[in-house]
Amino acid sequence: MASSLKVTQPQHNLEIRQPAPSDGPAVTRLIKESPPLDVNSAYCNLLQCSHFATTSASAFSGDTLVGFVSGYRVPGRGNTLFIWQVAVSERARGLGLARAMLNDIVERAENREVSWLETSITANNSASWAMFQGFARSRSAVARRSVMFERDEHFAGSHETEYLLRIGPLRRSVV
Numbered sequence: 555m556a557s558s559l560k561v562t563q564p565q566h567n568l569e570i571r572q573p574a575p576s577d578g579p580a581v582t583r584l585i586k587e588s589p590p591l592d593v594n595s596a597y598c599n600l601l602q603c604s605h606f607a608t609t610s611a612s613a614f615s616g617d618t619l620v621g622f623v624s625g626y627r628v629p630g631r632g633n634t635l636f637i638w639q640v641a642v643s644e645r646a647r648g649l650g651l652a653r654a655m656l657n658d659i660v661e662r663a664e665n666r667e668v669s670w671l672e673t674s675i676t677a678n679n680s681a682s683w684a685m686f687q688g689f690a691r692s693r694s695a696v697a698r699r700s701v702m703f704e705r706d707e708h709f710a711g712s713h714e715t716e717y718l719l720r721i722g723p724l725r726r727s728v729v
């Protein structure tokens with residue numbers, strides 16, 4: 555599958571592209587180093603880097619993976635991109651990389667039908683709230699919050715409630 559190669563932030567030499575299975579080990583490492591993200595199996599990360607590559611993104615500084623976004627289009631609701639995880643390594647935070655990866659995915663020709671973005675966030679992940687609300691603002695989109703998976707009912711008390719954030723409508727950039 556052809557990758558969508560795009561250079562952003564040239565002063566930091568960052569490059570964003572569609573993931574490839576060879577990114578798998580570095581993705582597994584980056585997710586492990588990015589609390590509070592849940593750690594996935596290496597196999598799960600490989601599926602994200604292959605079957606879900608069109609709706610995911612890898613970011614590199616030189617040969618080093620410094621960012622990863624996994625996502626998929628919700629089955630039966632193809633206009634909705636669900637973002638599963640976003641990770642940016644500590645050394646690359648604050649540069650707009652998370653937002654650039656989201657924009658890269660949304661602007662791909664393969665995702666032209668996407669007009670809504672959804673994600674789930676726990677109440678105390680302030681970086682994630684700030685990042686997704688900033689993304690919504692930057693696209694003049696509305697962000698609505700509701701409960702997605704509740705702590706006791708869905709996690710049997712073992713995980714904080716995940717709130718659904720639904721952002722849209724997303725208009726494609728005019729080129």
Ligand SMILES: CC(C)(COP(=O)(O)OP(=O)(O)OC[C@H]1O[C@@H](n2cnc3c(N)ncnc32)[C@H](O)[C@@H]1OP(=O)(O)O)[C@@H](O)C(=O)NCCC(=O)NCCS
Binds near residue numbers: 682
């Ligand atoms: C959350 C995370 C992905 C942000 O990555 P980033 O590349 O530094 O984010 P960006 O530079 O694109 O920032 C986008 C916006 O979020 C804000 N933001 C980012 N991190 C923030 C933080 N820790 N606290 C407050 N605001 C923050 C930025 O100020 C910016 O705001 P703006 O829209 O007003 O300009 C990164 O901190 C990370 O990997 N954290 C650990 C894993 C995690 O929590 N992932 C998110 C859950 S899926």
